[in-house]
Amino acid sequence: xxxxxxxxxxxxxxxxxxxxxxxxxxxxxxxxxxxxxxxxxxxxxxxxxxxxxxxxxxxxxxxxxxxxxxxxxxxxxxxxxxxxxxxxxxxxxxxxxxxxxxxxxxxxxxxxxxxxxxxxxxxxxxxxxxxxxxxxxxxxxxxxxxxxxxx
Numbered sequence: 001x002x003x004x005x006x007x008x009x010x011x012x013x014x015x016x017x018x019x020x021x022x023x024x025x026x027x028x029x030x031x032x033x034x035x036x037x038x039x040x041x042x043x044x045x046x047x048x049x050x051x052x053x054x055x056x057x058x059x060x061x062x063x064x065x066x067x068x069x070x071x072x073x074x075x076x077x078x079x080x081x082x083x084x085x086x087x088x089x090x091x092x093x094x095x096x097x098x099x100x101x102x103x104x105x106x107x108x109x110x111x112x113x114x115x116x117x118x119x120x121x122x123x124x125x126x127x128x129x130x131x132x133x134x135x136x137x138x139x140x141x142x143x144x145x146x147x148x149x150x151x
Contacts, residue, residue: 032059073137083105099128102124
């Protein structure tokens with residue numbers, strides 16, 4: 001496999017899509033965390049932390065959607081872009097719920113045993129959520145049969 005194929009051109013290859021999605025997910029995470037910090041420390045403050053995190057999650061989701069549909073996935077099963085985005089967002093919300101659930105479980109299991117439970121939970125939940133988001137989007141939204149594309 002040529003290295004150029006990892007970065008350039010349309011592809012249905014799951015490995016290449018996964019490779020690209022690592023960059024997209026990483027960039028969307030930087031947008032999410034960066035905007036959250038700006039909103040928390042410079043705009044709204046500590047009393048509105050949930051609002052800061054909610055707005056930054058949506059911003060990261062939008063960035064992820066646009067880059068993913070341009071660079072990672074190119075065979076959408078859904079023709080209506082609004083429905084496609086809402087489906088993409090719903091998968092992301094499930095990923096967020098996975099993150100919250102894993103964090104809760106780790107807090108419940110490890111809070112009394114180690115002060116590192118939050119970091120362990122963040123790493124585990126991020127990995128699980130990442131795999132959920134990629135494979136759910138790949139299989140549910142962007143796995144259109146090549147024969148359907150030629151119609």
